[in-house]
Amino acid sequence: MEIADKFSNITSLRWLVTGGCGFIGTSLIACLLRKNPETSIRVLDNFSVGTSGDLSEVLSLIEKEKGVKPEGVEVIEGDIRDYDTCHKCCSGIDVIVHLAANTGVASSIEKPRYDMEANVVGIFNMLEAARQNNIIKFISASSAAAVGEVEPPIHEEKVPRPVSPYGASKLAGEAYCSAYFRTFGIRTVSLRFGNVYGPLSKHKNSVVAKFLKQAFSGETLEIYGDGNQTRDFIYIDDLIQAIALSVKADVGGEAFQIATYKETTVNEIAGKIIELMEKEAGKKVKLIHSEPRIGDVKKNYSDISKAQRMLGFSPAFDLNKGLKNTFEYFKLKNLCK
Numbered sequence: 001m002e003i004a005d006k007f008s009n010i011t012s013l014r015w016l017v018t019g020g021c022g023f024i025g026t027s028l029i030a031c032l033l034r035k036n037p038e039t040s041i042r043v044l045d046n047f048s049v050g051t052s053g054d055l056s057e058v059l060s061l062i063e064k065e066k067g068v069k070p071e072g073v074e075v076i077e078g079d080i081r082d083y084d085t086c087h088k089c090c091s092g093i094d095v096i097v098h099l100a101a102n103t104g105v106a107s108s109i110e111k112p113r114y115d116m117e118a119n120v121v122g123i124f125n126m127l128e129a130a131r132q133n134n135i136i137k138f139i140s141a142s143s144a145a146a147v148g149e150v151e152p153p154i155h156e157e158k159v160p161r162p163v164s165p166y167g168a169s170k171l172a173g174e175a176y177c178s179a180y181f182r183t184f185g186i187r188t189v190s191l192r193f194g195n196v197y198g199p200l201s202k203h204k205n206s207v208v209a210k211f212l213k214q215a216f217s218g219e220t221l222e223i224y225g226d227g228n229q230t231r232d233f234i235y236i237d238d239l240i241q242a243i244a245l246s247v248k249a250d251v252g253g254e255a256f257q258i259a260t261y262k263e264t265t266v267n268e269i270a271g272k273i274i275e276l277m278e279k280e281a282g283k284k285v286k287l288i289h290s291e292p293r294i295g296d297v298k299k300n301y302s303d304i305s306k307a308q309r310m311l312g313f314s315p316a317f318d319l320n321k322g323l324k325n326t327f328e329y330f331k332l333k334n335l336c337k
């Protein structure tokens with residue numbers, strides 16, 4: 001089969017998903033298997049956050065829905081900081097979605113060296129392994145944090161000024177992606193995700209997941225600072241749409257803002273979750289404000305025109321719909337505890 005034909009039908013590709021046991025990884029794998037339960041997917045994960053159990057849960061769900069066991073999923077326990085592991089995992093692969101990382105600002109401030117090793121050495125190893133294995137497409141998870149403290153909306157022409165070590169390590173990853181395309185022809189795409197939320201995020205401590213966990217445990221919601229800081233919240237299905245479009249698109253060496261172009265304060269998110277808890281779960285939830293966190297940017301939302309123009313990206317979920325779906329997932333998890 002010609003490679004162009006394969007890319008038009010993405011489930012005929014052989015995928016490597018690093019960090020495939022985490023939130024975005026399991027969601028991507030579920031989406032691919034829903035399209036075609038026979039999709040060939042290799043997962044590389046060190047189980048530091050996501051576990052093989054998290055992935056198995058998703059595979060069982062697909063088996064129930066489709067009535068077919070997804071036999072094409074292979075899980076390899078290993079670390080992206082180890083080059084030999086990366087090299088072995090890339091053998092026989094068409095497309096890499098590189099998600100494994102030290103995720104988050106707070107942990108990068110606590111352990112900046114670890115953040116650099118996972119996010120800079122890690123992506124370097126994966127790109128080098130991609131080059132040695134003639135991989136055609138390499139999609140990398142970057143972040144709006146790579147651009148840092150700039151006047152919003154963030155877009156690809158802004159000069160990046162990372163605030164946190166996490167932002168700096170993601171920016172270094174983008175630089176290597178650019179170089180590996182321009183020097184070696186690996187078609188890399190760096191996707192700068194906004195704040196991703198949705199089902200399968202029970203282990204996350206990002207705003208939406210943290211508030212929902214606190215609310216269902218009967219705890220008070222904690223907002224860092226005055227709550228007027230803004231973020232661009234993107235629902236997981238829209239994010240996966242962006243990954244799929246990037247795999248298909250004839251682009252390389254580019255970075256894209258992947259968000260919604262909408263600015264929402266953390267106070268607004270808390271308000272919507274409190275309302276959902278009262279209406280749908282009959283629970284009253286309280287709120288406190290604590291000290292702001294260092295390394296957090298004040299205002300953050302993204303201009304997504306480039307992704308719209310070059311990838312055909314168009315987010316479909318508004319915040320109310322996305323939050324309702326996420327709420328239902330956390331409700332179910334809470335009932336099953």
Ligand SMILES: NC(=O)c1ccc[n+]([C@@H]2O[C@H](COP(=O)([O-])OP(=O)(O)OC[C@H]3O[C@@H](n4cnc5c(N)ncnc54)[C@H](O)[C@@H]3O)[C@@H](O)[C@H]2O)c1
Pocket residue numbers: 018019020021022023024025044045046047048049050051078079080081098099100101102103104118122141142143144192193194195196197204206
């Ligand atoms: N979730 C968001 O809002 C968001 C926003 C911007 C960028 N991102 C980026 O998207 C990617 C995926 O995020 P997520 O939310 O799914 O995170 P996650 O923590 O749920 O998943 C990351 C997975 O990578 C694995 N991992 C971590 N270090 C590893 C290593 N050294 N070797 C092998 N595996 C390792 C973990 O075990 C985990 O399963 C990350 O690169 C993250 O920085 C996420």
